[in-house]
Each structure stands twice: as C-alpha cells, then as structure tokens.
Amino acid sequence: MRKKLTVNLISALFWLAVWQAASAAVASPLLLPGPVSVVKRLLELGATSQFWQTAGISLLRILLGIFAALILGVLTAVVCFRFRLARAVISPVINIIKATPVASFIMLALLWLDRNVLPVFITVLIALPVVHSNVSGGMLAIDRGLWQVCRSFGFGFRKKIRILYIPSVFPYFLSACRSSLGLAWKAGVAAEVLAVPAVSIGKMIYGSKMYLETTDLFAWSAVVIVLSVIIENVICAALSRAGRRYERQGG
Numbered sequence: 001m002r003k004k005l006t007v008n009l010i011s012a013l014f015w016l017a018v019w020q021a022a023s024a025a026v027a028s029p030l031l032l033p034g035p036v037s038v039v040k041r042l043l044e045l046g047a048t049s050q051f052w053q054t055a056g057i058s059l060l061r062i063l064l065g066i067f068a069a070l071i072l073g074v075l076t077a078v079v080c081f082r083f084r085l086a087r088a089v090i091s092p093v094i095n096i097i098k099a100t101p102v103a104s105f106i107m108l109a110l111l112w113l114d115r116n117v118l119p120v121f122i123t124v125l126i127a128l129p130v131v132h133s134n135v136s137g138g139m140l141a142i143d144r145g146l147w148q149v150c151r152s153f154g155f156g157f158r159k160k161i162r163i164l165y166i167p168s169v170f171p172y173f174l175s176a177c178r179s180s181l182g183l184a185w186k187a188g189v190a191a192e193v194l195a196v197p198a199v200s201i202g203k204m205i206y207g208s209k210m211y212l213e214t215t216d217l218f219a220w221s222a223v224v225i226v227l228s229v230i231i232e233n234v235i236c237a238a239l240s241r242a243g244r245r246y247e248r249q250g251g
Contacts, residue, residue, distance in 0.1 A: 033215040042219040055223060058119070058201040062188035063231070065123025066181060072124065073131025073176065080132075081139045090132075098129045102187050106194050115195040119202070122191035123184045130180035131173070138172030139165070170243050177239060181232040189224050 016035050023034035045051040076094070080087035105125055109118050142164065192202020201220055208217035 030212060030214055033218055037215055038218040038222065041215045042222060045216075045219055054199055054201060054204060055227065057199045058189065058192060059227060059231075061116075061119045061192075061197075061200075062123050062185055065120040065188060066127055066184050066231075066235075068120070069124045069127030069180070069184065070131055070177070073128050074135050074173070076128075077132050077135035077139060080136060094129050094132050097125055102126065102190065103194075106191050109191075110195060116197045118195040119188040119191040119197070119200070123188040126187040127180040127184040130183070131176040134172045134176035134179070135169055138169035141172075142168045174236065174239055174243065178232065178236055181235060182228050185228040185231055186224070 019035050023029075023032045026032045029037060076090050080090050102122065102125075106118070106122055109121055113121055189202050189205070192200040193206050194202070196203045196206055201224060204220045205217060205224075208214070208220060
C-alpha cells in the first residue's frame with residue numbers, strides 16, 4: 001500500500017510539473033492557468049456556500065441517476081434472462097442506447113424534459129446498458145452443474161437467489177459499477193453543461209467558458225474529476241465489502 005501511494009504521488013507530481021511548465025511556456029493565464037492559481041481559485045470557491053450547494057445538487061442528481069440505472073439494469077437483465085419475449089423486446093433498445101452518441105440523446109431530451117431532470121435521465125441512459133450487459137453475462141455464465149445441484153436438493157426460488165444467483169452474478173455487477181460510474185458522472189455533467197440547470201456544476205463550467213474565466217473552468221473541471229473518483233471508489237468499496245461480508249456469512 002505504501003509503495004502504491006508513493007508511485008501515485010510521484011506520478012501526480014510529475015504531471016503537475018508538466019502542467020506548470022506548459023503554463024509557463026504559454027505565459028497566458030487566459031489560455032492555460034498554472035496549477036497554483038487553479039488550486040488557489042478552488043480554495044476560494046470552497047470557502048463559499050454557493051460552491052457546496054452547487055456541487056451537492058449536481059452530485060445528488062447524478063447519484064439518483066446512477067442508482068436508478070443500477071436497479072433498472074439488474075431488473076431488465078433478470079427479466080430478459082427469464083423470458084425470451086422480453087429479451088427480444090428489450091435487447092434492441094439496449095443496443096440502440098449503446099450505439100447512439102450521448103450528445104444526440106441530450107439534444108433530443110432537451111425537447112422533452114425539464115432541464116433539472118435531464119442530467120438524471122442521461123446518467124441512467126449511459127449506465128443502464130453497461131449494467132444490463134454485465135449482469136446478463138453473469139447470469140448466462142452460471143455453472144450448469146450448480147443448477148443441477150440446486151434442482152437435486154429441491155431448493156426453492158429464494159434459496160437459489162441466495163446461494164446461486166447472487167454469488168455468481170455479483171462479480172459481474174461489481175465490474176459493471178466500476179465501468180459505468182465514471183462514464184455516468186461525466187455524461188451527467190455534460191448534460192448539465194448543455195441544459196444549464198439553475199444550480200449545477202455544468203452551469204458554472206458553461207459560464208466560465210462564456211466569460212473566458214479559464215481559471216474557474218479548470219477549477220470546476222477539477223471538482224468534476226475529484227467527485228468522479230470519490231463516487232467510484234466509495235460505491236465500489238462499499239459493494240466489495242458487502243460482497244465479502246455476504247461470503248463470510250455463507251449467503
């Protein structure tokens with residue numbers, strides 16, 4: 001752990017040095033502010049209540065979308081696994097969502113949805129196919145020998161869920177979370193940038209770009225990166241702990 005932290009610290013310092021050198025070479029804060037000025041501005045923003053309100057509301061919107069996508073992804077995967085007709089109906093929709101550019105969805109959704117709801121909707125669309133595909137793959141990969149064992153012992157549906165489905169599918173679900181959380185967060189912020197909700201990180205990024213406040217643009221972008229890393233690590237760590245606890249308790 002200490003070695004990993006040291007390597008990460010050295011890597012971070014290296015890229016900060018590259019950033020500072022590039023900023024010094026450009027010699028124009030309007031084009032590329034240095035890391036010191038960005039951190040200073042970030043601290044100034046963090047001292048205001050508006051900053052925390054803005055970050056909190058954006059975080060709430062996107063977390064709502066992420067959890068909705070996780071639930072819908074699992075439900076649609078289970079329904080498609082159990083019913084062939086449902087698979088024939090739902091699978092094309094999932095494939096269309098995966099193939100369609102995010103910007104197209106955002107432009108279309110702007111015609112239909114309130115700008116405060118749009119980031120939630122886009123977050124769901126981005127995370128849903130990943131969760132659905134991974135969970136479906138996990139269910140299809142269940143060992144047929146385990147099926148036979150459960151059938152031989154006459155296990156009921158609930159017991160099958162506890163000792164067969166959950167242990168077999170959980171690694172795929174965890175992988176889906178790792179793959180989708182960062183993408184969903186960035187897509188949600190992109191939706192905020194285009195929809196410009198009244199209180200949102202996206203609005204602050206859009207305003208910084210419009211008024212050429214490059215330091216603010218970098219500072220808010222840093223907020224997006226930090227929150228993305230925190231969300232991914234916290235949720236995945238919590239799910240990993242829950243999975244290990246479930247295994248220790250024997251389902």
